[in-house]
Amino acid sequence: xxxVTQTPKFRILKIGQSMTLxxxxxxxxxxxYWYRQDPGMGxxxxxxxxxxxxxxxxxxxxGYNVSRSTTEDFPLRLELAAPSQTSVYFCASSxxxxxxxxxxxxxxxxxxx
Amino acid sequence: GEDVxxxxxxxxxxxxxxxxxxxxxxxSSTYLYWYKQEPGAGLQLLTYxxxxxxxxxxxxxxxxxxxxxxxxSLRIADTQTGDSAIYFCAESMIGAGSYQLTFGKGTKLxxxx
Numbered sequence: 001x002x003x004v005t006q007t008p009k010f011r012i013l014k015i016g017q018s019m020t021l022x023x024x025x026x027x028x029x030x031x032x033y034w035y036r037q038d039p040g041m042g043x044x045x046x047x048x049x050x051x052x053x054x055x056x057x058x059x060x061x062x063g064y065n066v067s068r069s070t071t072e073d074f075p076l077r078l079e080l081a082a083p084s085q086t087s088v089y090f091c092a093s094s095x096x097x098x099x100x101x102x103x104x105x106x107x108x109x110x111x112x113x
Numbered sequence: 114g115e116d117v118x119x120x121x122x123x124x125x126x127x128x129x130x131x132x133x134x135x136x137x138x139x140x141s142s143t144y145l146y147w148y149k150q151e152p153g154a155g156l157q158l159l160t161y162x163x164x165x166x167x168x169x170x171x172x173x174x175x176x177x178x179x180x181x182x183x184x185x186s187l188r189i190a191d192t193q194t195g196d197s198a199i200y201f202c203a204e205s206m207i208g209a210g211s212y213q214l215t216f217g218k219g220t221k222l223x224x225x226x
Contacts, residue, residue: 040121040218041218042201042216042219043156043216048213050212090155092156094212096212098144099163099205100144100212100214101144101146101161102156102158104155104156104157105155106154107153107154
């Protein structure tokens with residue numbers, strides 16, 4: 001199993017541009033998550049999904065959108081990129097039942113200038 | 114609301130034991146987790162403990178849970194330079210949203226050769 005994969009690894013965007021961060025998992029997990037990690041700030045949940053067709057906002061959803069058309073894929077869309085969205089983005093997935101441990105992808109480092 | 118707190122830095126000599134501490138505020142926690150993040154990588158699950166346990170041991174890792182004080186610790190025996198990383202404590206809560214984890218800000222462990 002590849003686990004959780006993310007593309008791209010790095011990206012530089014200009015202010016106002018848009019892009020989609022891709023995330024896929026091959027573990028047949030129902031739950032998927034998007035986090036951002038800023039230096040010294042830990043992980044903040046952006047959006048999550050409990051299954052195909054179902055998404056919900058996390059702690060910091062503004063400026064982002066998600067969709068979940070399949071169990072495997074959970075893309076994160078940035079519209080009108082702003083410097084405040086410069087961060088490292090992690091996708092994760094977990095099983096439906098306990099112990100609910102989350103498995104993380106390698107991350108996408110995004111810089112908005 | 115829930116909150117997970119950790120000290121930001123810990124420095125130990127190679128061969129010594131490391132103890133990373135975490136406090137949490139929600140007494141409804143079900144599972145508590147320790148993740149490791151190496152530079153430029155995603156989070157890797159190290160171990161987890163169910164809230165009705167006091168201790169869990171896995172090779173060089175020992176997790177201690179004091180529910181009365183809401184204190185969780187991770188002890189790494191015979192610390193090696195490869196253990197240098199950021200360690201995150203996380204908790205999940207009982208009930209709807211059990212699959213959502215709350216993370217601490219991470220403790221950066223530096224191992225001195």
